[in-house]
Amino acid sequence: MTAPAAPPPGAPAGLRPRAAHDLPARLARSAAATGQGHHLRTDEVPGWLADRARAHRFAVHRTPLDRLDGWSFAPDGGDLVHRSGRFFSVRGLAATVDEGPFTRWQQPVIHQPEVGILGILAKEFDGVLHFLMQAKMEPGNPNLLQLSPTVQATRSNYQRVHQGARVRYLEHFAAPARGGRVLADSLQSEHGSWFYRKSNRNMLVETTAEVPADDDFRWLTLGQIGELLRLDHVVNMDARTVLACLPMAAPGPEALHSDTELLSWFTAERARHDVDVRLVPLDGVEGWRRDADGIGRPDGRYFRVTGVTVEAGNREVTGWDQPLLEPCGTGVAAFLYRRFGGVPHLLAHAKVEAGYLDTIELAPTVQCTPGNWDPVRADERPPFLDAVLDADRRGAAHYAAEHSEEGGRFLQARIRYLFVAADEETAPLEPPSSYRWLSVDQLNSLTAHGHYVNVQARTLLACLTTGAVRL
Numbered sequence: 001m002t003a004p005a006a007p008p009p010g011a012p013a014g015l016r017p018r019a020a021h022d023l024p025a026r027l028a029r030s031a032a033a034t035g036q037g038h039h040l041r042t043d044e045v046p047g048w049l050a051d052r053a054r055a056h057r058f059a060v061h062r063t064p065l066d067r068l069d070g071w072s073f074a075p076d077g078g079d080l081v082h083r084s085g086r087f088f089s090v091r092g093l094a095a096t097v098d099e100g101p102f103t104r105w106q107q108p109v110i111h112q113p114e115v116g117i118l119g120i121l122a123k124e125f126d127g128v129l130h131f132l133m134q135a136k137m138e139p140g141n142p143n144l145l146q147l148s149p150t151v152q153a154t155r156s157n158y159q160r161v162h163q164g165a166r167v168r169y170l171e172h173f174a175a176p177a178r179g180g181r182v183l184a185d186s187l188q189s190e191h192g193s194w195f196y197r198k199s200n201r202n203m204l205v206e207t208t209a210e211v212p213a214d215d216d217f218r219w220l221t222l223g224q225i226g227e228l229l230r231l232d233h234v235v236n237m238d239a240r241t242v243l244a245c246l247p248m249a250a251p252g253p254e255a256l257h258s259d260t261e262l263l264s265w266f267t268a269e270r271a272r273h274d275v276d277v278r279l280v281p282l283d284g285v286e287g288w289r290r291d292a293d294g295i296g297r298p299d300g301r302y303f304r305v306t307g308v309t310v311e312a313g314n315r316e317v318t319g320w321d322q323p324l325l326e327p328c329g330t331g332v333a334a335f336l337y338r339r340f341g342g343v344p345h346l347l348a349h350a351k352v353e354a355g356y357l358d359t360i361e362l363a364p365t366v367q368c369t370p371g372n373w374d375p376v377r378a379d380e381r382p383p384f385l386d387a388v389l390d391a392d393r394r395g396a397a398h399y400a401a402e403h404s405e406e407g408g409r410f411l412q413a414r415i416r417y418l419f420v421a422a423d424e425e426t427a428p429l430e431p432p433s434s435y436r437w438l439s440v441d442q443l444n445s446l447t448a449h450g451h452y453v454n455v456q457a458r459t460l461l462a463c464l465t466t467g468a469v470r471l
Helices: 023-032 042-055 222-228 237-244 259-272 385-393 440-446 455-465
Strands: 058-062 071-073 080-082 089-096 104-111 116-125 128-137 145-148 151-153 180-189 199-207 217-221 276-280 289-291 294-296 303-312 319-327 331-340 343-352 360-363 366-368 399-404 414-421 435-439
Touching: 023 128, 023 222, 042 128, 042 145, 042 217, 042 222, 071 319, 104 276, 116 237, 128 222, 145 237, 180 455, 199 237, 217 222, 222 237, 237 399, 237 455, 259 343, 259 360, 259 435, 259 440, 331 385, 331 455, 343 366, 343 440, 360 455, 366 385, 385 414, 414 455, 435 440, 440 455
Parallel strands: 116 199, 331 414
Antiparallel strands: 058 303, 071 080, 080 089, 089 104, 089 276, 116 128, 116 151, 128 145, 128 217, 180 199, 289 294, 294 303, 303 319, 331 343, 331 366, 343 360, 343 435, 399 414
């Protein structure tokens, strides 16, 4: 056996590869493993979720905001806050933007400055990566129980401000270097129209240790999760955002625009917008009113802030009260896609949202709640919206499923996610200035960095990383 070559004189010892070159292939192998995992068949997962729902008591009841235990309206400004000073608060936001039919507005917004952990634990069984998924109850989910990451916890949760039980498997993410290998780790934003500058740490950590799965957890392959993403309301938003950050196959050699050209366009879009956003007292927010049921607009548009009392037998705390944001209507998030030179490309939108940390992020081609745009002139409606709605009505979408958003903060928040094939007439090669064609792997590579790809685009990207959608 030939001894390994000695490092050149003066080279530092202990150098390691800059990237895990085998990871995309291992993830692709896991995405190809469908139907059956090491412990559970895919068609058994809905039944297992139903069993877990029956194993615990879950109940959610609406409660007036002024009767929420532990919550109150602050005397100086009326913000809705928790008595601990932690978790989150509902505050007011005033925004001025430089484009679109609505350039000035005020609204309530969720303010949660602490960074949470969304972490999925991975482990090989029979040479195939499996992912430890949790059957987690969230009060805002339409069906309460959905597949979530191994760990889904705010800092207040895992620091046990609620004086509840410890967060299971947290040790794999709080100190991963001690017993695991970090495969992906980035700060990602959440909904920019409902949160103010909210970020979570999205992590994938691989372990070689023996990790028994508790009753509410199961190991699934990436391909099995992809199969479940074809169903409505099974894989929760926090799992989808982590899955979007998994590196796909090696980048293709060609795309319509070089990576440098895309980054230059994106930077120019951020630089050209004049956006002013500031927090204001909740009781002074214009155009909204508070009544016995919550906080909403007289015209019934956008969303309401409402309260709930929760019972959850398998959570760290088995009962609590909290406010939730309740959207008025089902949203739509869709990527138009085309092939150029045989390479699939997605039409991404550099979208301004008031709650973003840095002005814009890359969003799907269409992202809105259509009902909110009914009173607006046809020429001011979001570009490409009518093409997406028409394809959905005709059953012509390449992929269509309804997924719910963050059930810990939003009540019955539903978005219909779609991929829609386009042509030159529907979506031209030279789109409007705030849109660009990106190859799938170009968009995927940007998730290694924070605040480039928004949460709705990440849900659609997760459909690609898991193999739920193939373009």
